[in-house]
Every structure is written in structure tokens, then in C-alpha cells.
Amino acid sequence: MLKNSIQIGTMTLHNRLVMPPMATYKTLNGGTVNAALCDYYADRARDGRIGLIITEHTCISPEGLAGKGQMSMMDDSVIEPAKKLTEVIKASGSKAVCQLNHAGSATNETLTGMQIVSASAVPCPGRKKELETDMLPKELTKEEILKLEEAFAQAALRAKKAGYDGVEIHSAHGYLLNQFYSPLTNKRQDEYGCGCMENRLRFAIETVKRTRELVGEDYPIFLRLGGCDYMEGGSTIEDAVEAAKLLEAAGVDCIDLSGGMCRFMRPGHNEPGYFSDMSAAVKAAVQIPVILTGGIKTAAQAEELLEKGAADLIGVGRPILADAQWAEKEMKKSMSDFTHFNEQGRAKMVDVNEKSITKRTAIAAGRVLVNKDTFALIRSGGMKKGDVLTVAQIAGVMGAKRTPDLIPMCHPILIDGINLDLSLDEERCSVEIQATVSCSGRTGVEMEALTAVSTACLTVYDMCKAVQKDMVIADIRLLKKTGGVHGDFERK
Numbered sequence: 098m099l100k101n102s103i104q105i106g107t108m109t110l111h112n113r114l115v116m117p118p119m120a121t122y123k124t125l126n127g128g129t130v131n132a133a134l135c136d137y138y139a140d141r142a143r144d145g146r147i148g149l150i151i152t153e154h155t156c157i158s159p160e161g162l163a164g165k166g167q168m169s170m171m172d173d174s175v176i177e178p179a180k181k182l183t184e185v186i187k188a189s190g191s192k193a194v195c196q197l198n199h200a201g202s203a204t205n206e207t208l209t210g211m212q213i214v215s216a217s218a219v220p221c222p223g224r225k226k227e228l229e230t231d232m233l234p235k236e237l238t239k240e241e242i243l244k245l246e247e248a249f250a251q252a253a254l255r256a257k258k259a260g261y262d263g264v265e266i267h268s269a270h271g272y273l274l275n276q277f278y279s280p281l282t283n284k285r286q287d288e289y290g291c292g293c294m295e296n297r298l299r300f301a302i303e304t305v306k307r308t309r310e311l312v313g314e315d316y317p318i319f320l321r322l323g324g325c326d327y328m329e330g331g332s333t334i335e336d337a338v339e340a341a342k343l344l345e346a347a348g349v350d351c352i353d354l355s356g357g358m359c360r361f362m363r364p365g366h367n368e369p370g371y372f373s374d375m376s377a378a379v380k381a382a383v384q385i386p387v388i389l390t391g392g393i394k395t396a397a398q399a400e401e402l403l404e405k406g407a408a409d410l411i412g413v414g415r416p417i418l419a420d421a422q423w424a425e426k427e428m429k430k431s432m433s434d435f436t437h438f439n440e441q442g443r444a445k446m447v448d449v450n451e452k453s454i455t456k457r458t459a460i461a462a463g464r465v466l467v468n469k470d471t472f473a474l475i476r477s478g479g480m481k482k483g484d485v486l487t488v489a490q491i492a493g494v495m496g497a498k499r500t501p502d503l504i505p506m507c508h509p510i511l512i513d514g515i516n517l518d519l520s521l522d523e524e525r526c527s528v529e530i531q532a533t534v535s536c537s538g539r540t541g542v543e544m545e546a547l548t549a550v551s552t553a554c555l556t557v558y559d560m561c562k563a564v565q566k567d568m569v570i571a572d573i574r575l576l577k578k579t580g581g582v583h584g585d586f587e588r589k
Contacts, residue, residue: 098403101394101486102520103148103410104476105386106317106350108262109520110192110410113403114424115414116141117353117390118151118196118265118321120164128156130178135185140421145189146428147417149410151353152182154198156269157252158245160211161199161273170197170252176259178268183260194319195256196265197249202234202282214241216277216300217284222328222358224508242289242300245273249413250307256297257312264312266304269323269355274301277525278323278340279357281331289344294339302347308346312473317350319388323357332357334375341379341387351377352408353388353412361391361414368396373407384477388412396427453573461546463530463554464522471561472526485528485560491518493532493553528557536588 155168186193202215215234253264268274276282283291326336376389390412399411532549
């Protein structure tokens with residue numbers, strides 16, 4: 098599943114591997130992107146094996162600066178330099194999302210030269226020694242909150258102008274929006290207070306809505322939610338589920354889950370996906386994609402978490418921070434270019450050497466056109482019979498393996514590998530399918546490729562027909578050579 102494409106709003110990712118935001122503090126001169134920062138991201142994006150790169154937290158207002166050298170989206174002067182960064186990230190096919198942040202009380206006056214602010218006059222839990230200050234933050238007034246909502250939205254618009262494919266609003270790790278969400282730091286008695294979830298999220302939701310007004314309906318907005326503090330008296334997993342539902346209703350396209358006041362670590366836990374109890378609960382409650390990060394060191398661990406339903410995408414942080422080639426090494430090792438079958442007939446991923454790849458190969462492609470309502474269900478994963486792309490992928494590969502049984506005149510061959518990719522095309526309202534089949538036999542490889550695509554197309558058709566009453570149209574083509582087999586069909 099890690100290799101499968103996924104749709105987030107209008108954004109299509111070619112796989113489900115995410116490089117989460119990790120602060121490098123490499124910028125100079127007021128947070129402007131420089132060559133060192135571009136080189137850092139270029140090294141990690143170079144081979145295109147990371148589907149999504151979320152750049153490090155970026156400051157939206159001077160009193161919210163989290164560290165010296167932090168990236169900035171505070172004024173228009175940063176737009177042109179930031180274009181160089183988005184260009185290097187997107188050059189190999191990765192998508193780029195800009196994380197926007199205000200530190201709140203998770204900073205100090207020495208750094209910002211300004212009074213620190215928060216939801217309430219309460220110190221940031223666990224950060225007193227780190228921040229080297231005994232000063233209590235100033236409780237923000239309603240007017241100041243509205244001003245910061247506008248600052249977030251204007252920063253998002255600048256990110257869009259700089260070429261980012263989307264933005265992520267940071268409400269995790271004990272920063273300002275998280276301070277409004279957490280009962281540990283929100284002691285207010287007004288409409289932004291801790292009386293109910295709507296109040297705790299009001300700042301965040303108003304920020305999302307104002308951002309949407311500026312960036313448009315078709316621009317993806319993520320929100321990183323510190324859903325659970327994992328501390329006594331703090332936010333809980335049940336809070337995270339309730340919050341995620343409200344954020345989805347407010348127009349957030351993706352929930353990126355992490356810790357709250359415990360930041361990006363979970364006390365007493367270091368297992369792969371140590372926030373997976375929270376992410377699985379949230380994923381079950383919403384239709385938008387959910388990202389899980391924390392403790393994941395290998396692609397195999399990421400694959401296992403996806404298969405268990407812990408999340409829709411997997412973030413790998415520290416290994417990618419430490420090794421720019423991590424994605425290339427791990428995706429080659431754990432996610433081969435071809436799908437093989439084990440003795441039980443279930444798909445599994447294995448390594449394929451270069452010699453087998455150079456053997457006889459055929460490529461076929463298919464397309465299933467559906468209506469807008471059905472497309473929205475497929476994109477959101479809301480089909481009752483399961484994830485359409487996953488089910489169709491497995492069925493297509495199995496169909497290719499059974500080609501001699503399905504088509505008596507087809508000569509049995511030894512298939513070395515089958516790669517079946519499925520993706521969504523927003524513009525066409527279609528499921529796009531492409532199969533590459535490699536074999537050691539003398540004949541039949543073209544039919545195997547066509548059977549893989551045909552079976553996948555028909556699986557999509559059957560699943561969609563349960564909810565779509567009008568026509569479902571499929572187009573299947575053999576792409577290997579000019580004048581190859583081409584078939585169009587319609588089913589009612």
C-alpha cells in the first residue's frame with residue numbers, strides 16, 4: 098500500500114510516503130530561503146521516492162518565532178526565494194506542502210524581542226528549562242486572535258504564490274493553536290475557552306476558513322493536530338476523534354496526527370507508529386486522509402501500519418533527516434517494482450533484479466469513468482466494500498496470474514513480475530490503471546497485461562455500480578507497441 102497513489106483534495110500523490118516537517122533552522126536574513134536549505138531538501142527529493150514533503154515549520158508572525166534561523170512567510174519578500182525551494186522539491190515528482198506555525202508560549206522574549214503570548218497566562222508544559230524563562234505568557238485578546246488568523250491566512254497565500262502544492266496549519270507539539278486545544282494550557286472562559294471542543298478549536302477552525310477564502314476551494318489545506326497530550330488532565334484520544342470530525346467539516350483536506358504537549362514523542366513508547374492508537378481511531382471516524390508519524394524506521398514497518406488501517410499515509414522523520422538516501426534505499430529494499438505471489442496466492446512485495454526487469458515486457462493501460470458523486474466516494478475511501486484502488490489492484494494482479502485459465506488460447510508463461518498502478522484523475526473523474534508485466538516465456542505477455550488491467554477495471558466497475566445508477570465507462574489499451582490491441586466497452 099505504501100506504493101499506492103492517494104488523493105488529498107485536488108492533490109494526487111504517487112505514493113503514501115511522507116517526509117514530515119523537521120526544523121533545520123538553516124535560513125538567514127529573516128527566514129528567507131537560501132542555498133543551504135534548498136540543497137538539504139533537494140538531496141531528499143532527488144529520486145522522487147517520497148510522495149509528499151512537508152517543509153519545516155514556518156513563522157507567520159514575529160512574536161511567534163520558534164527559533165533562530167526559522168523559515169518565514171511573514172511578508173511578500175520571502176516569496177521569490179521560496180520558489181527555488183518548491184522547484185527543487187517538485188523536480189522529481191514529490192509534492193510540496195508548507196507548514197505554517199506560531200510558537201505561542203513555546204518561545205521566549207530573548208529570541209523574539211517581544212512579549213510571549215498564549216491561550217492563557219499558563220506556562221508551556223515541560224518547556225520551562227528549555228525556554229529559559231520564568232515569564233508567564235500574555236493571554237491573547239479576541240482582537241489579537243483575529244489578527245493572527247489573518248496572519249496565518251496571508252502566509253498561506255504567500256506559500257501558494259511560492260509554488261507550494263498546499264499548506265499545513267500547525268496545531269501540535271505545544272505550539273499556539275495546540276495551546277488553545279489542550280486543557281493544560283487553555284483556562285479561558287470566553288468562546289475560545291476550554292468549555293467544549295468547538296471553543297477549543299475555534300481559533301484553528303476560523304484560521305482554516307479564512308485561509309480557504311484566500312487560497313481558494315481547490316487548494317489543499319492540511320492541519321497537524323496534536324490530538325493527545327498523553328498527560329494527566331490533558332487532551333485525549335477521544336478528544337482527537339471529536340476534533341478531527343469538526344476539522345473535516347470545516348474544510349480541512351488532511352489530518353496530520355502527532356503529539357500535543359508531549360510534542361513528537363510519546364512517554365514510555367518507541368515502537369513503530371507509537372501514535373497509531375490515536376491515528377487508527379481518527380481514521381475510522383473521518384473520510385479525509387490521515388497521516389501517522391512516529392518511530393517508523395523502515396518501509397516494511399510503514400507498510401504494516403498501512404495494512405492494519407492505522408493511517409492512510411506514513412511519515413518517516415528522523416531516518417530521512419539522518420540519511421538523505423533513506424527513501425531510495427528502503428523503497429528499493431521493501432517495495433519492489435513488481436508484485437509476486439506467495440504459495441497462498443496473496444500478493445507480496447519482493448526484490449526483482451535488473452536481469453528479470455529486462456526480460457519480455459508489456460504495458461497496458463485502462464481508464465474507468467464515473468460520475469462526480471462516485472468519484473468523491475472513491476477518493477474519500479467511503480465505499481462500503483472497501484478501498485476501491487486496493488481491491489482493484491489485488492484483483493488485477495490475480496487476474497493476470499490466472500490468464501491461461503480465463504483465456505484457454507493463451508499460452509501459459511512464467512511471469513517474473515507484475516506492477517499494477519492505480520491513481521485518480523480529478524479532471525476526468527476517472528480511475529487510471531496501468532499494468533507492466535515482465536515474463537520469461539515466449540508468448541502471452543501482452544494478454545497478461547491486458548487481463549490485469551481488464552480485471553482491475555471490472556472490479557472498479559462492480560464496486561461503483563452499487564452506488565452509481567448511470568453508465569460506468571472503461572477504456573483499455575495495450576501500450577507496448579503501435580497498433581496493439583485496443584478495446585472500448587460500456588456496461589449498463
